[in-house]
Amino acid sequence: MFVRIIQISDLHIKKNKDAILYNANPRKSLELTLEQLLKEKNDFDILLLTGDISDDGSLESYEFVLNLLEKTNKMIYYINGNHDNKNNLISKFSKSIYFRQLDELVINNWLFIGLDSCVEGKDLGFLSNIEIQKCESLIRKYDNSKYNIVLVVHHHLLPVGTPLIDDCPIINSTQLLDIINNNRQIKIVITGHVHNDYSIPINELAKLETGLSSFAQFKKGGSNEVEDIVKGYGYKIFEFTKDFYSTSQVFIKN
Ligand SMILES: [Fe+2]
Numbered sequence: 025m026f027v028r029i030i031q032i033s034d035l036h037i038k039k040n041k042d043a044i045l046y047n048a049n050p051r052k053s054l055e056l057t058l059e060q061l062l063k064e065k066n067d068f069d070i071l072l073l074t075g076d077i078s079d080d081g082s083l084e085s086y087e088f089v090l091n092l093l094e095k096t097n098k099m100i101y102y103i104n105g106n107h108d109n110k111n112n113l114i115s116k117f118s119k120s121i122y123f124r125q126l127d128e129l130v131i132n133n134w135l136f137i138g139l140d141s142c143v144e145g146k147d148l149g150f151l152s153n154i155e156i157q158k159c160e161s162l163i164r165k166y167d168n169s170k171y172n173i174v175l176v177v178h179h180h181l182l183p184v185g186t187p188l189i190d191d192c193p194i195i196n197s198t199q200l201l202d203i204i205n206n207n208r209q210i211k212i213v214i215t216g217h218v219h220n221d222y223s224i225p226i227n228e229l230a231k232l233e234t235g236l237s238s239f240a241q242f243k244k245g246g247s248n249e250v251e252d253i254v255k256g257y258g259y260k261i262f263e264f265t266k267d268f269y270s271t272s273q274v275f276i277k278n
Pocket residue numbers: 075076105106107178216217218
């Protein structure tokens with residue numbers, strides 16, 4: 025018996041329904057992502073949106089996502105990314121019984137903690153003292169070997185080897201790395217932002233797991249914003265058993 029979570033990330037939906045970004049239509053790609061998901065993996069438990077839900081922060085973009093993803097009839101947990109407008113995001117999504125901002129979520133013996141790494145007007149990530157303290161106090165609250173911990177945050181904390189994105193990670197990641205190294209129950213840090221699927225060891229126990237974008241991927245190792253974009257949609261699948269997890273991905277080039 026396992027819990028299956030589907031990560032959809034970096035949707036970059038715009039106010040204008042015909043808007044094109046990286047030669048793709050993010051709205052159309054999200055529709056195709058959802059179509060594929062409902063066809064192939066309808067037996068999932070939760071959808072996890074790891075930020076950059078909107079590209080322009082518009083209410084219209086959140087309205088589109090809300091109307092589309094509510095069709096799954098599943099709980100949808102989200103965090104914000106550097107392109108999001110947190111006020112607009114929360115004001116729209118709080119109207120839905122399916123959408124919840126990820127703060128603290130316990131599923132079986134897994135604790136998920138959502139952190140906000142965004143700084144207004146900047147692409148890079150930064151964890152404020154408030155976020156660091158929130159993380160530490162939740163870890164203390166569940167200080168019990170029974171729980172495995174998953175941190176969910178938009179920006180990546182280690183370089184992924186793609187110059188296109190490695191110049192805007194969490195710039196104070198050493199604070200987060202200290203927390204991870206001092207708390208052996210932390211097993212995963214799930215992020216968006218890098219527009220591709222990576223699984224990179226942080227220490228001997230914890231891994232950085234990053235998700236695909238639902239419309240355009242940054243080619244692994246790529247540095248060029250025109251040549252190193254791969255159009256295609258998809259999602260990442262996490263399956264959690266009592267003390268282990270596995271991942272797989274669905275990616276369709278278009
Ligand atoms: Fe981002």
